[in-house]
Amino acid sequence: ARRLADAFLTAHPDGGWLDPSGTAQLLESYGLPLTTSLWAQDEHAAVVAARSLRQVGHDGKVAMKAYWPEQVHKSAAGAVRTGLARESEVRSAYREFAERFGDRMAGVVVQPMAGPGLELLAGIVQDHVFGPLVVLGLGGTATDVLDDRSTRLAPLTEHDLTTMVTELRSAPMLLGRPGMPPVDLAAVRRALAALSRLATDLPQLAEADLNPLMAGPDGLVCVDARIRLE
Ligand code: ADP
Ligand code: MG
Structure with a gap:
């Protein structure tokens, strides 16, 4: 990941967005589940x-x-x-x-095409004072309309991984209700933990935006991701 970031920033001293293949390489090296592109x-x-x-x-x-x-x-x-x-x-x-x-x-x-699922978003944003923050929220078309997200400073604790889900207003949609199975919460936790590691390892990462992650009862897959390095 560091080699990839260094090579990109040597070629683009002002920073910028990675291309789809660089983005996939970086996210996959942290175990984040991307669909085949x-x-x-x-x-x-x-x-x-x-x-x-x-x-x-x-x-x-x-x-x-x-x-x-x-x-x-x-x-x-x-x-x-x-x-x-x-x-x-x-x-x-x-x-x-x-x-x-x-x-x-x-x-x-x-x-x-990913199977039907709940569209989530996850990502990393840099706070100029506090450093990298990890974000989880409702994704897809709901992103701007409902603006339902939770944010924590990296590195995330086990407790953060739980409360980031439960504090969402849309938590019932993730946790399941009668007639609606829960999404794969273990997979959501793994994705957040991976973003936390990536954020702490790579200070050149200015922004990572995974939206949507299609979350079903048996897994999670990202169909759209962007990463900006600085
Ligand atoms: P953008 O966010 O730049 O508009 P996306 O790649 O996120 O573009 O696509 C927009 C929407 O299309 C997604 O939120 C999702 O609903 C749907 N979509 C995109 N790619 C897939 C896919 N591979 N499988 C299922 N749905 C998809
Ligand atoms: Mg998108």
Whole structure:
């Protein structure tokens, strides 16, 4: 992780966002569960990628996202297509992206569709006074509407791992109710603990944003992550 950060900051002295592959390398080296992301730079490669993911995608479907450096909100820009089931849908989604974004688009990321789940967010933010904070909250489209999150200074204690979940207003959605199974809380704790280790190990990490983590009864998988180094 340190080597990767040093190499990036040598090439980008003012800092910036890691590309998808650097982001995946860093998060995976800390055991954070990321979905498979295949990179494609033309329509044919996108179709080949989708084909190879069909067996793992929920209901045999894939998601496709247009990528360019420094992008912020992909779905607001129309750069996310989900639930693509047929080869023709993958082709027309790719053409639509290419038409809409033109040369700005560096390529597309193709992922298996994650199974249905509760969308959570988790991440790291730097506080200029206190140092790195770890965040957990409700993710996806609920992020801005409900702004339900809990924050702790890294390194997190066992007690933090528990209370970060229980103090959320949406805690009942994680802990389960009659008719609604709890999400995999052990997996949520592992992800928070991993972010805590990453934050304490890597002071150059200015911001990490995992949103959403799709949380189901048997696990957790992140389908969108960004990391900024400084
Ligand atoms: P952004 O946050 O930049 O708009 P995301 O990659 O988070 O883009 O995608 C937006 C939404 O699309 C997610 O919150 C999620 O609901 C859905 N989504 C994206 N990728 C997948 C995937 N691989 N499986 C299931 N749903 C996905
Ligand atoms: Mg997102």
